Amino acid sequence: MFQVRTDLAIESRELYKERTRQEVPGVEVNKEEKEDISITRVKILDKIGEEKMGKPIGNYITIEVPKLKNPDEALKEEVSIQLAKEIKDLIKNDNKTKALIVGLGNWNVTPDALGPKVVEKVLVTRHFFLAYKKDEDETMANVSALSPGVMGTTGIETGEIVKGVVEKTNPDIVIAVDALASRNMDRISTTIQISDTGINPGSGVGNKRQGLNEEYLKVPVIAIGIPTVVDAATMINDTMNLIVNSMKEEAEVGTEFYSMLEKLSESEKYTLIKEVLEPFMPNTIVTPKEVDEIIDNLSVIIANGLNISLHPGIDLKDVNRYIR
Known part of the structure; x- marks a missing residue:
């Protein structure tokens, strides 16, 4: 059996429909269309859907923005606001919610540096809560962030690092950000996936590590990813x-x-x-030549979405000033 390399639930559904000419059993799908944005919500309801999709039971939200490769400021802000709305709907946080943002990936490899780039731009506040001995605030949430790197540069499993930090800091929720792989060139750098089922670092490039999920970390895990690579085939x-x-x-x-x-x-x-x-070369991973600029733009969009979804008294104008 071959395996098409993709991290996107929407593509797993497409592959199933292509093979069987029918909708995936145990899966609920609805789609929302806007002028520049298309949102597909895939909900895996039971074990049958889980088996057919090859993904855990839960919610998978895909935001597709064809113009995201060359976005203007208005579009970047629109996507950030939509992303924030979807995150809020999933986590339902309040003033006491403590969040840990984990930027997965290798900061030395640009297509894999999305997570670390996002962590550079999020508003971290946990140290203020500790300094002032506060449990809640009307304008800011208790947010910490971490870029654990990859096993090749740290010698430690990413999951082990994150689990140790979770056990020490006791967040209510973990939000993991990572670069993904797609089976469709049109979705590279134009698609954002949000899920409440966690994530397997490295799975998109065939290097699957310990999964970051609620079962392993003992707290809910939201995963946010954007496909930045596609395989040569x-x-x-x-x-x-x-x-x-x-x-x-x-x-x-x-x-x-x-x-x-x-x-x-x-x-x-x-x-x-x-x-x-196969006889001539292994299946190579490909990324756009403008990947440096693309990753910078995408990291701003995701960081803005996280900042305005987590901090109740902060809006887009505030975080734009902070990031720039």
């Missing part, structure tokens, strides 16, 4: 689709060949491409 598959569609319209000879390729399912094409690539 997926990229070639998308390119081949464009070529087939173009050549089938223009070619007088070989039309049957293009029609045959078109009839192959996405799964069959993906498997074929992987088999062709």
Whole structure:
């Protein structure tokens, strides 16, 4: 059995529907369309849905913004506000909620540096609560943040670091931010996924580590991720689709060949491409060349969304001044 590399629940659903031509049993889906933003809410209801989707029971919210690769300030603010709304709906925090934000990833590798970049920009306040011996505040939440790095640079499992901090600081909720992998080039850097089921660091690039979830950390875990990479087989598959569609319209000879390729399912094409690539090179991970600017923009959007969702008395104007 092949495995298409994706961290997105929306894509797992698409793969199932493509194979079976029917909706996933045990899964509830609804979609909301706005001018520049599309929101898909996937809820896995039971063990059947969990098995078919390959993901734990829970909520998976996908915010798709096609213009997010080159956003203007107005769009960045709109996405931050929408992200904040979705986070609030999931965590339902109050003035006493203590949050730990964990920026997963390798700060030395740009496509994997989303989490650490977000941590640089969030408003951390736990030290003020400790200094003034306060349990709550009308304007600020008790927020701490951590970038644990990766095992290759620390020699310690990310899960072990996070669990140790959770046991010491006793947050009410953990929010983990990470870069993801997608099976669709159009979703790279344009899609935000939020879930209440936790996350497996490194799973998107085939390096699955200890999962950060409620079962392991003993507190609820919200995961926020954006796909920043796609594997080479997926990229070639998308390119081949464009070529087939173009050549089938223009070619007088070989039309049957293009029609045959078109009839192959996405799964069959993906498997074929992987088999062709394998003798020459391993399945390479690809990221956009403008990834530095993209990660900077995305980290601001996520940090703004977190800041205005967690701190009751802080709005977008306040955090924009802070970040800049």
